[in-house]
Amino acid sequence: MEEIISYISIGGVFAFAISGALTAMEKRLDIFGVFIIAFATSVGGGSLRDVLIANKNVFWLIEPAYTYVAIAGTVFAVIFRPKLCKLKQALSLFDTIGLALYTIIGVNVGIYYGLPGVSSIALGTITGAFGGVIRDILVNDVPLIFKKEIYATISIFGGSIYYLFYVNDMQGLWVELLAIGIIILLRLLVVKFEISFPSIYSKDKGN
Amino acid sequence: MEEIISYISIGGVFAFAISGALTAMEKRLDIFGVFIIAFATSVGGGSLRDVLIANKNVFWLIEPAYTYVAIAGTVFAVIFRPKLCKLKQALSLFDTIGLALYTIIGVNVGIYYGLPGVSSIALGTITGAFGGVIRDILVNDVPLIFKKEIYATISIFGGSIYYLFYVNDMQGLWVELLAIGIIILLRLLVVKFEISFPSIYSKDKGN
Amino acid sequence: MEEIISYISIGGVFAFAISGALTAMEKRLDIFGVFIIAFATSVGGGSLRDVLIANKNVFWLIEPAYTYVAIAGTVFAVIFRPKLCKLKQALSLFDTIGLALYTIIGVNVGIYYGLPGVSSIALGTITGAFGGVIRDILVNDVPLIFKKEIYATISIFGGSIYYLFYVNDMQGLWVELLAIGIIILLRLLVVKFEISFPSIYSKDKGN
Numbered sequence: 001m002e003e004i005i006s007y008i009s010i011g012g013v014f015a016f017a018i019s020g021a022l023t024a025m026e027k028r029l030d031i032f033g034v035f036i037i038a039f040a041t042s043v044g045g046g047s048l049r050d051v052l053i054a055n056k057n058v059f060w061l062i063e064p065a066y067t068y069v070a071i072a073g074t075v076f077a078v079i080f081r082p083k084l085c086k087l088k089q090a091l092s093l094f095d096t097i098g099l100a101l102y103t104i105i106g107v108n109v110g111i112y113y114g115l116p117g118v119s120s121i122a123l124g125t126i127t128g129a130f131g132g133v134i135r136d137i138l139v140n141d142v143p144l145i146f147k148k149e150i151y152a153t154i155s156i157f158g159g160s161i162y163y164l165f166y167v168n169d170m171q172g173l174w175v176e177l178l179a180i181g182i183i184i185l186l187r188l189l190v191v192k193f194e195i196s197f198p199s200i201y202s203k204d205k206g207n
Numbered sequence: 208m209e210e211i212i213s214y215i216s217i218g219g220v221f222a223f224a225i226s227g228a229l230t231a232m233e234k235r236l237d238i239f240g241v242f243i244i245a246f247a248t249s250v251g252g253g254s255l256r257d258v259l260i261a262n263k264n265v266f267w268l269i270e271p272a273y274t275y276v277a278i279a280g281t282v283f284a285v286i287f288r289p290k291l292c293k294l295k296q297a298l299s300l301f302d303t304i305g306l307a308l309y310t311i312i313g314v315n316v317g318i319y320y321g322l323p324g325v326s327s328i329a330l331g332t333i334t335g336a337f338g339g340v341i342r343d344i345l346v347n348d349v350p351l352i353f354k355k356e357i358y359a360t361i362s363i364f365g366g367s368i369y370y371l372f373y374v375n376d377m378q379g380l381w382v383e384l385l386a387i388g389i390i391i392l393l394r395l396l397v398v399k400f401e402i403s404f405p406s407i408y409s410k411d412k413g414n
Numbered sequence: 415m416e417e418i419i420s421y422i423s424i425g426g427v428f429a430f431a432i433s434g435a436l437t438a439m440e441k442r443l444d445i446f447g448v449f450i451i452a453f454a455t456s457v458g459g460g461s462l463r464d465v466l467i468a469n470k471n472v473f474w475l476i477e478p479a480y481t482y483v484a485i486a487g488t489v490f491a492v493i494f495r496p497k498l499c500k501l502k503q504a505l506s507l508f509d510t511i512g513l514a515l516y517t518i519i520g521v522n523v524g525i526y527y528g529l530p531g532v533s534s535i536a537l538g539t540i541t542g543a544f545g546g547v548i549r550d551i552l553v554n555d556v557p558l559i560f561k562k563e564i565y566a567t568i569s570i571f572g573g574s575i576y577y578l579f580y581v582n583d584m585q586g587l588w589v590e591l592l593a594i595g596i597i598i599l600l601r602l603l604v605v606k607f608e609i610s611f612p613s614i615y616s617k618d619k620g621n
Contacts, residue, residue: 024560030611032567033560047466052254054263056468057527061537064530078614113264116271123268133345138547140556142347146231146240153239197237200285259461261470320471323478330475340552349554353438353447360446404444407492 009105010069012098015091016042017073018084020135025081027139037138038074039067044134049106049127053113092191100183103128103155104176107162117163124159125152150190150197158183216312217276219305223249224280225291226302227342232288234346244345245281249273251341256313256334260320299398307390310335310362311383314369324370331366332359357397357404365390423519424483426512429505430456431487432498434549439495441553451552452488453481458548463520463541467527506605514597517542517569518590521576531577538573539566564604564611572597 020041024034043060050058060066077084084091106127110120129145129152136143145151162179165171189195227248231241250267257265267273284291291298313334317327336352336359343350352358369386372378396402434455438448457474464472474480491498498505520541524534543559543566550557559565576593579585603609 025614027556028615029556029560031614032564032570032611033557034614036560036566051258051465051468052265052268054258054261054265054468057529058466058468061466061524061529061533064532067532067536110268115264115268118271118274119268122274137344137551138557138560140347140551140554142234142236143240143345146236146243146345150239152243197239200232200238200241201235258465259472259475261465261468261472317475322471322475325478325481326475329481344551347554349441349443350447350552353443353450353552357446359450404446407439407445407448408442 009101010065011094012101013042013066013069014073014076015094015098016131017070018077018091019095019132021074021077022081022084023135023139025077029139031078034078035071035074037135038077039070040138041131041135042066042070042073043131045102045127045129045131046106048130048134049109049123052123052126053109093188096184096187096191097180099128099151099155099187100158100180103159103183104162104179107159107166108176111163111166117167121156121159121163124162125155128152128155128159150195151187153197154183154186154190157186216308217272218301219308220249220273220276221280221283222298222301222305223338224277225284225298226339228281228284229288229291230342230346232284236346238285241285242278242281244342245284246274246277247345248338248342249277249280250338252309252334252336252338253312255337255341256316256330259330259333260316300395303391303394303398304387306335306358306362306394307365307387310366310390311369311386314366314373315383318370318373324374328363328366328370331369332362335359335362335366357402358394360404361390361393361397364393423515424479425508426515427456427480427483428487428490429508429512430545431484432491432505433509433546435488435491436495436498437549437553439491443553445492448492449485449488451549452491453484454552455545455549456480456484456487457545459516459541459543459545460520462544462548463523463537466537466540467523467529507602510598510601510605511594513542513565513569513601514572514594517573517597518576518593521573521580522590525577525580531581535570535573535577538576539569542566542569542573564609565601567611568597568600568604571600 017038020038021034023041024037029037043058043066047058047060049055080087103124106124107120109127110123115123132145132151133143158179161182162175165175165179224245227245228241230248231244236244250265250273254265254267256262287294310331313331314327316334317330322330339352339358340350365386368389369382372382372386431452434452435448437455438451443451457472457480461472461474463469494501517538520538521534523541524537529537546559546565547557572593575596576589579589579593
């Protein structure tokens with residue numbers, strides 16, 4: 001089971017790296033720029049989490065596999081770029097799996113360090129969603145998740161559910177998998193039915 | 208007295224959150240984006256300080272009240288947005304109080320860790336002024352404080368005064384309150400009389 | 415010899431500070447903004463490195479000389495701005511020396527903490543090249559090194575060479591100087607002959 005999670009985690013890094021590389025290539029960065037953006041997208045959220053809790057060495061410094069997978073994702077994206085439009089659904093699925101898994105990993109880190117619930121959930125969201133924020137800052141865009149997608153909100157919601165399970169003594173692998181499943185399901189529904197937040201702005205443009 | 212400072216600190220977080228939320232709404236971000244910007248504005252400066260000194264867990268992870276106050280500030284800003292123009296002076300006052308208090312808190316952290324004076328003063332300025340820098344980076348603006356306001360400079364000045372008091376054995380609550388008062392007063396004067404730096408650029412546009 | 419390296423390191427900070435100040439003045443920031451950009455450019459890469467390894471206190475907090483040199487670099491750039499065009503080659507040389515030295519310092523930090531090779535090399539590149547990335551983010555540009563210069567790549571290459579020396583039991587000051595020399599030489603060649611990466615994009619603009 002550990003192994004399955006480990007494989008999924010690697011899959012998440014790979015998908016995040018591809019998402020970063022595609023964004024960087026849209027901006028026509030050179031190959032090094034493409035790799036840095038891909039790398040920052042795939043490990044940025046977890047790095048910010050580790051930095052905020054002052055973990056001795058962020059995770060990818062200790063385990064080089066993450067760097068290699070990010071390199072592989074970049075190479076993959078550069079080579080298969082013309083065909084990746086067709087792959088977009090597969091990528092979106094990977095990205096969603098990554099979001100779900102990283103969220104639960106992040107909440108677990110908060111629980112492990114005995115942090116309050118709201119902080120643990122925040123760590124989950126940071127781990128899952130902030131690689132994309134860092135990607136968008138590096139290519140000088142307003143972060144996408146602030147604008148149109150219900151993305152981080154699902155991470156917050158799923159992390160909250162998982163934390164509620166935890167404080168009610170429901171723990172263990174099946175609870176993790178349940179929470180991961182809920183996040184994936186919600187995200188797929190949101191994408192499928194193009195659900196978005198009701199606007200907090202009044203209709204008139206002059207506002 | 209401790210309690211008074213605690214209340215003011217919460218007031219500062221609240222004001223900074225509102226300032227962040229207003230900026231985000233100008234950019235027409237969705238409700239989640241508005242909250243994240245508000246949160247980053249209110250805790251960003253202190254987080255950067257804690258990260259630079261590798262404090263085990265940044266302050267808001269341990270004390271959930273900051274997150275709740277940031278949420279409250281966001282909700283307040285969203286609901287009262289049409290009326291907040293009239294409140295701008297009140298907000299500016301809160302923001303100034305926050306700047307002053309955060310600056311002194313930051314300098315105290317540097318002193319506590321035995322850092323050199325210039326580093327302690329830098330930590331004060333980072334704590335007081337860099338929430339706004341992070342806010343502006345997230346919404347893809349050149350940070351406001353780099354451009355037109357004498358804001359961080361007052362923080363540097365007030366922090367320096369406070370540190371000078373400290374090395375001359377003037378310590379204790381009244382010295383803190385004096386330095387906080389100096390920062391608030393200077394900021395109010397700068398805003399009132401629209402004082403700005405003399406330009407370092409020559410007049411001709413071709414320069 | 416230690417002293418020579420220390421002088422070069424100070425020279426690197428000075429050159430990086432000038433590079434940051436010049437960028438900030440192009441954006442016509444006020445004097446405070448110019449200083450902050452200069453400071454972030456000169457200590458940003460090393461700060462990110464120290465934060466990622468959760469070093470207790472980033473380097474410039476403990477050693478105030480870095481801050482003073484950054485202030486001196488800013489003042490120098492502001493005063494001699496009209497003449498700095500002619501100085502550009504000298505600056506580029508300093509910048510290159512800084513890149514080379516910082517890269518090797520960063521790799522050494524990774525080795526010291528027993529990190530894997532790929533992580534140590536990443537730390538070297540972050541130390542050498544990311545001050546410039548932070549500079550460009552703060553002034554709201556897409557980081558220059560992502561776009562047109564073979565800059566960070568040379569840092570990666572030189573850091574890799576140095577690490578290969580290290581694992582083959584070639585250690586000591588002369589190995590460091592050799593690696594530093596290789597980086598400086600490569601960078602000078604790239605600038606001199608205006609070498610750039612072959613594009614990963616097809617020629618047609620519609621791509």
